[in-house]
Amino acid sequence: MNIERVGIVGAGQMGNGIAHVFALAGFDVLMTDVSRDALDAAVALIDRNLTRQVGREAISESAKDDAMRRIGTTDKLIDLGKTDLIIEAATERETIKTAIFEDLVPHLKPDTILTSNTSSISITRLASGTDRPEKFMGFHFMNPVPVMQLVELIRGIATDEATFKTCQGVVEKLGKTSTASEDFPAFIVNRILMPMINEAIYTLYEGVGSVQSIDTSLKLGANHPMGPLELADFIGLDTCLAIMNVLHDGLADTKYRPCPLLTKYVEAGWLGRKSKRGFYDYRGDVPVPTR
Numbered sequence: 366m367n368i369e370r371v372g373i374v375g376a377g378q379m380g381n382g383i384a385h386v387f388a389l390a391g392f393d394v395l396m397t398d399v400s401r402d403a404l405d406a407a408v409a410l411i412d413r414n415l416t417r418q419v420g421r422e423a424i425s426e427s428a429k430d431d432a433m434r435r436i437g438t439t440d441k442l443i444d445l446g447k448t449d450l451i452i453e454a455a456t457e458r459e460t461i462k463t464a465i466f467e468d469l470v471p472h473l474k475p476d477t478i479l480t481s482n483t484s485s486i487s488i489t490r491l492a493s494g495t496d497r498p499e500k501f502m503g504f505h506f507m508n509p510v511p512v513m514q515l516v517e518l519i520r521g522i523a524t525d526e527a528t529f530k531t532c533q534g535v536v537e538k539l540g541k542t543s544t545a546s547e548d549f550p551a552f553i554v555n556r557i558l559m560p561m562i563n564e565a566i567y568t569l570y571e572g573v574g575s576v577q578s579i580d581t582s583l584k585l586g587a588n589h590p591m592g593p594l595e596l597a598d599f600i601g602l603d604t605c606l607a608i609m610n611v612l613h614d615g616l617a618d619t620k621y622r623p624c625p626l627l628t629k630y631v632e633a634g635w636l637g638r639k640s641k642r643g644f645y646d647y648r649g650d651v652p653v654p655t656r
């Protein structure tokens with residue numbers, strides 16, 4: 366199937382990056398969110414990120430202008446009905462995602478492919494609430510989307526080969542690399558990455574090291590580009606907790622028990638960079654550890 370128009374649900378940090386890379390690759394993009402402010406902020410951020418790319422000569426000024434022209438926004442989810450491919454990138458909560466697909470399905474063209482950028486939730490279960498489980502799959506970008514090369518593609522139990530192949534072709538057109546994962550809790554990247562982040566939080570919780578010593582240890586001792594606590598703040602602590610809960614519930618193994626300190630930060634509304642406080646406080650000129 367030929368994909369030309371792409372609908373993106375959720376204009377948070379992932380939604381804006383996804384719109385950025387699709388528009389730059391020549392797709393028409395229509396983005397929606399429950400918050401008009403989030404849509405306006407996303408368009409402004411895409412403009413800034415594209416301008417930075419022009420500044421370092423990664424793209425031309427006209428490529429930037431063309432990309433910005435290809436991005437539309439709407440307050441109405443049903444306006445996405447005419448697109449060929451939907452990428453749902455709303456908050457990592459199953460009830461939110463299920464409600465979005467329920468509201469959207471009656472307005473879709475029969476051949477539109479439905480996908481979710483979920484970090485962890487069962488693709489098979491999300492698909493089963495729609496009219497087209499065979500045309501439903503996981504399309505999992507990494508953060509920051511314009512920089513990270515990988516897209517994890519996840520087949521639900523009913524996903525057909527034509528849908529998988531079409532999505533593989535789309536990833537190629539974006540200039541990224543796909544890997545295939547079976548549909549088990551948190552797929553591949555987060556099955557491995559998130560327990561490491563959770564263990565770093567336990568290391569802090571048990572007083573083995575400070576925020577700074579934990580992050581410095583992994584950056585200089587294991588060559589990670591960001592320390593695990595810095596990365597948790599970057600991903601969003603609400604998202605990290607949601608992923609750990611999916612692993613814990615889905616695999617029923619205590620090794621996935623979310624650290625109580627992670628839960629406490631989320632309960633405080635300290636969600637990391639996006640709320641300006643997490644393991645670091647981002648309200649000043651430089652991030653300062655909060656413990």
Ligand SMILES: CC(=O)CC(=O)SCCNC(=O)CCNC(=O)[C@H](O)C(C)(C)COP(=O)(O)OP(=O)(O)OC[C@H]1O[C@@H](n2cnc3c(N)ncnc32)[C@H](O)[C@@H]1OP(=O)(O)O
Pocket residue numbers: 414417421423483484506507508509510511512513554555558590591596600604
């Ligand atoms: C939770 C999930 O479901 C799955 C996930 O996404 S897990 C998270 C996966 N992501 C990671 O692990 C990221 C780890 N961190 C990194 O790789 C790096 O720290 C980083 C790429 C984010 C920044 O790298 P850095 O060298 O410290 O910073 P910096 O030099 O400022 O940026 C490098 C490039 O990224 C770009 N960039 C950085 N942040 C960006 C952002 N948020 N949006 C767009 N571009 C960005 C910069 O413009 C720069 O581009 P050029 O090299 O072309 O000039």
Ligand SMILES: NC(=O)C1=CN([C@@H]2O[C@H](COP(=O)(O)OP(=O)(O)OC[C@H]3O[C@@H](n4cnc5c(N)ncnc54)[C@H](OP(=O)(O)O)[C@@H]3O)[C@@H](O)[C@H]2O)C=CC1
Pocket residue numbers: 374375376377378379380397398399400403454455456457458461465482483484485505506507508599600601604639
């Ligand atoms: N953060 C990361 O590193 C990664 C995240 N993901 C996944 O991507 C998805 C989005 O994450 P992320 O962008 O970080 O989250 P954000 O919190 O940055 O953005 C989520 C956006 O979705 C909006 N939203 C909530 N409910 C709805 C709805 N019913 N309809 C439309 N929009 C809605 C939120 O609005 P409001 O704020 O007003 O509620 C918010 O603007 C999640 O599934 C996450 O697991 C995947 C890869 C990496």
